[in-house]
Amino acid sequence: MSPRAAWRLEGLGFERVYDYVPGKADWSASGLPTEGTLARVPTIGDAARQDAPTCALEEKISDARDRVRAAGWDACVVVNKERVVLGLLREKELASDAKATAEEVMRNGPATFRPDEPLEKMAKRMRERGAHTVLVTTSDGRLVGLVYREDAKHLAGVPT
Amino acid sequence: MPHSIARAEVQRLLEQGAQLVEVLPRWEYEEEHLPGAINIPLKELDRETTAQLKRDAPVIVYCHDYQ
Numbered sequence: 001m002s003p004r005a006a007w008r009l010e011g012l013g014f015e016r017v018y019d020y021v022p023g024k025a026d027w028s029a030s031g032l033p034t035e036g037t038l039a040r041v042p043t044i045g046d047a048a049r050q051d052a053p054t055c056a057l058e059e060k061i062s063d064a065r066d067r068v069r070a071a072g073w074d075a076c077v078v079v080n081k082e083r084v085v086l087g088l089l090r091e092k093e094l095a096s097d098a099k100a101t102a103e104e105v106m107r108n109g110p111a112t113f114r115p116d117e118p119l120e121k122m123a124k125r126m127r128e129r130g131a132h133t134v135l136v137t138t139s140d141g142r143l144v145g146l147v148y149r150e151d152a153k154h155l156a157g158v159p160t
Numbered sequence: 161m162p163h164s165i166a167r168a169e170v171q172r173l174l175e176q177g178a179q180l181v182e183v184l185p186r187w188e189y190e191e192e193h194l195p196g197a198i199n200i201p202l203k204e205l206d207r208e209t210t211a212q213l214k215r216d217a218p219v220i221v222y223c224h225d226y227q
Contacts, residue, residue: 005223009205009221013215014219017219017221018178019222020166021165022167024182024192024193025224025225027170032194035192037192
């Protein structure tokens, strides 16, 4: 639809016309703010803890574990230099071989969700599946943060 | 020829005063739109409805996704 609109505008004499082809879906999925009646619905992007600890593939588990635990966390997201999510270290992996690298023990390709997912729906889903946390990324895979079930439940007003 | 752009370029152009136009139907715009966007549905895009747009500033159009 937008390509036709862009061509139409040029036909009407506008000289600097740009087409944001990925559109509203891409904008919302990146966690950027929107306006309108649905924009007021809490999303998982609102609940994501953006200061979640991260580590690189080559980081030693012992180093990651010390850093993560000292900061009071129980998980660490493995990312590359572009903050694209590659894996996840939960308690089990953080407690594994201290000499191993994150790459060797991480959960590969963990499930991720976009920031514009409605929070209430996600809170119910996490409860039903017994999920402790979910990873939130932009549509191009960059880390937004970690959503904890307790946070989701509290912010969405969903009963235990 | 119109230029296809990605999100980062949209943000850069907006900082320079670009105008955002959502071309989806009005009900979709009212549900959710990009901050500051105006709505001119594709079916209504003509000389009259575009008279509100400044001709000396970039115009960025968008819809939902690759439609």
